[in-house]
Amino acid sequence: MARGRKKKNDIKRANGTGSIKKLNGNRRNPWLVLITTGYEVDEVTLKKKQIQKTLGTYETKELAKNALDSYNTNPYDIETDTITFKKVYEEWSERYFRDIKNKSTERSNSAAFAHSKPLHNMVFKTITITNMKDTIDSAKVGVSTKGRMKSLYNLMYDFAVESGITNINNARNFAIKDLQKKILSERKSKKPFSNEDEQLLWNNIEYGFTKMVLIAIYSGWRPQELAILKRKDIDMDNEIMLGGMKTDAGTDRIVPIHPKIKEFIKFYYEQSEGLEYLFNDFEGQQGTYMTYDKYRGRFIKVMERCKLNDYSPHCTRYTFITKAKESHVDEYAIKMMVGHEITDITELVYTKRDNVNFLKEEILKIK
DSSP states (O other): OOTTOOOTTOBOOOTTSOEEEEOSSSOSSOEEEEEEEEEEEOTTTOOEEEEEEEEEEESSHHHHHHHHHHHHHSOOOGGGGTOBHHHHHHHHHHHHHHHOOOHHHHHHHHHHHHTTGGGTTSBGGGOOHHHHHHHHHHOOSOHHHHHHHHHHHHHHHHHHHHTTSOSOOGGGGOOOHHHHHHHHHHHHOOOOOOHHHHHHHHHTTTSTTHHHHHHHHTTOOOHHHHHTOBGGGEETTTTEEEEOOSSTTTTTEEEEOOGGGHHHHHHHHHHTTTSSBSOBOTTOSSOSBOOHHHHHHHHHHHHHHTTOOSOOTHHHHHHHHHHHHHTTOOHHHHHHHHTOOOOOHHHHHHTTSOHHHHHHHHHTTOO
């Protein structure tokens, strides 16, 4: 056959409307449909030629013709018909993470994506509300992370609609009421550890992450903040920790190391030499670094060991605040250590004092 001559089974169509070709061999779908996406000039012949992409392969000539006619009647970006959830996440996160300053937000969204594995390789346009609900329901994580998964889907679909990947924002078209109730319930279920229950923790100090739980009780960190404390922010010489998140008042705050947990901090500090984070799970299957969900799982195991069923990870922070108030710790010192906003203008000026020594003196009131 002469060069460039069409095969017997190729279908000739008007320029720019695509083409249909029959592939060689015994194939289930032998009919190849190509669409025209643009033109380029041949550098040698200087002739204009079509730029084509594959629309698909089909079982019969008629099905192939129908597919091409349908495309030409209502052209669409074929890339959006194949782009996966994972690819949309990569494109969205590249833009979103570039504009945020809070690294904890990046970590939260990255974790939410990792827990959405059933969706990763699905074509984005084919994902249904049921697919998203089932992914959230089956994720073996806490209710807060499930809430972050839903928030991630909202943001990704906002981006997908703006980018023309899909016309329908499925994520915004459903709510998980039961999940929202659970999140609110977990946040509200804060009660301080009783002296008797705290003693059970001391009695099991060598079990699992009991030391970490007691550090939380005597420092007041939020569970998320505790989990991602960095080793470089632990000053063993000056006996202080630096960390925090969530609000302006909560970030980069100083918390003195209480004498009761000094040896525990030293234990984790020495254990984490050469690593970025203070707390690590060396038996973890997804890296050694700690996350809120990993900590929550270890916290639950410690509670089960001590036969304590009424406490959540947030209760440690509430215990610290309760102990501080009962010990008559200065109210502004409490706010500074736990990251609550100080609205008193006079006190805002007053807190320019030597905060480190002031906080050290105040935290010692807790026995």
